[in-house]
Amino acid sequence: MNTQTQTTLEEAKHPIRLNGPARMLRTLLNGLYKGCGAIAALFLLVLLFIIIGQMVARWLGVQFPGSANYAGYCMAAASFFALAYTLNNNAHIRVTLFLSKMSGAARHLGDLWCLGIACFLSSYLAFYACKNVYISHMIHDISQGQDAMPLWIPQVPVAIGSVVFAIALLDHFIRTLLFKDDTFAEDHHVEGEEF
């Protein structure tokens, strides 16, 4: 995204020229991942406010029914919305003991294997997360807690997050297959990363 006709694949070391629709798609996808990360962060902020609200309510002797459930929903929403964003920052952990010893074609195959499996599993998860929303809505599943929330509502973020995660993995799979993808290189680390 540095010039008008040229874009880099995230922070890839070898910029690849993308033109026309491909470039638009790239911009759109990167925006999608970052946007979902931002939404996840907002959910964490809401989570903090809910907990503070719960404490304040208790000190004032007021009821805040279902606060624990709402906090749980925020946690789930934040976790799933952030999946793709976390992946792009190389913050999901994996065992690289053997992978890092490989190079060249073997390494390429290893990367494709991991991404392929991950694509399958995340799509499977995304499919059932969506189906879950549909079923909860259909059978009018209501939370057992004090909040009495129709469960499909907090399950929507989980479904969206899983779908975006599956898209992101497919994106990386295609990029690894066709070009070169530096996102998961060992030296690609984000400052301040905890693990």
Add this chain to the structure above:
Amino acid sequence: MNEALATGIFVFTLFFLLGSGVWIGLALLGVAFVGMELFTTRPVGDAMITAIWSGSSGWSLTALPLFIWMGEILYRTRLSEDMFRGLAPWMSPLPGGLLHTNVVGSTIFAAVSGSSAATLTTVGKMSIPELTKRGYPEFMIFGTLVGSATLGLMIPPSLTLIVYGVTINESISKLFMAGILPGITLAIMFMAYVAAWSYFKPHQVPPAEPKMSLGQRIKESRFLIPVILLIGVVIGSIYTGTATATESAAFGVVGAMTLAIFQGSLTKATFIQSLMGATRTSCMIALILAGAAFLALAMGFTGLPSLAAEFIAGLELSPLTLILALMVFYIILGCFLDGISSVVLTMAVVEPMVRQAGIDLLWFGIFIVVVVEMAQITPPIGFNLFVLQGMTKKSIGYIARCAFPMFLIMIVMVGILITFPELATYLPENMRQRPG
């Protein structure tokens, strides 16, 4: 299909997916998927999403992102400079001198952050150059730093303990309390090691620092005192039952932000960085926990946990032998996996065994954390070693040698924990607790 073959395929899938480098959370999901397909005729996908939904939206998990966030905020303040300046005047009269700042600094930072990598960078950023400048031997600087940074895993708030508590449905507040005394004991043992070094190798000890009056000392540590107060409030509120673990975490976030505002280090940029850092780290752990929730369900169908429990019961091991066997097992596992992953991966099988043997699960949580800590400083996959390697550009082998004495101290710690289980169980039994 025959049971043994199915079990074989299941275990092979586990090792293969994890070993080949599939992201751990997804690998656990895949293993559970294979297990369910092999052992049940139930609709797998629906069972999966039910397990994952209830595992990901639980109340007890909400403490995790908040404690991570608190650490992220303090990590971006001037804490590491303040830590060294504030501790140095108090530590220099002790035998072994300023090396104690590594141990005490790590203990303090461990009490605001749940991660040992963050503890290591925050304390080391300042203490490595300062101690080197004063002529302390590298071997001791690196060793004490890398060893005592592991306290981050044990002293509350500890991410590993939150994950353990969520996995086995144990109260996180109680687990936190259980970690305090063993954590302090371990810190004291590290300090004793430093003191012993200065006694046996007096020629390596650099000259003493100029003496300071009490007033001067307090003045130097004026920035550190608010942090210690914050720790006191966070841990104290859990112990007295004023707040649940999550509430104390929220308190910690607000307190950390207030501190950062007063220091002038909370800008829009650092706020966003800390929040996004917390989002990433908690998402990373949440994915592992989601996979683990499904794996726990699948494990139940495979019958492996009850099989393992019966096998252990059949051996008629003493609890002590079982504990020692598990210690070796976890150290080996820790050569390939990080602490949180090894806990979630194994608890479905280990929990019934431990219950069968009549071992207290609070105590076991602390035990497992100490063992996982050891794995952090042993090659080939010791996360703390990597972090220190990144900071100092020394070889992993050298850093691991520096850390080896600390590894031995931790083995002694396991011995102490086995001999005096009250060290872990006294505080949780005597705390007042709010339900939930």
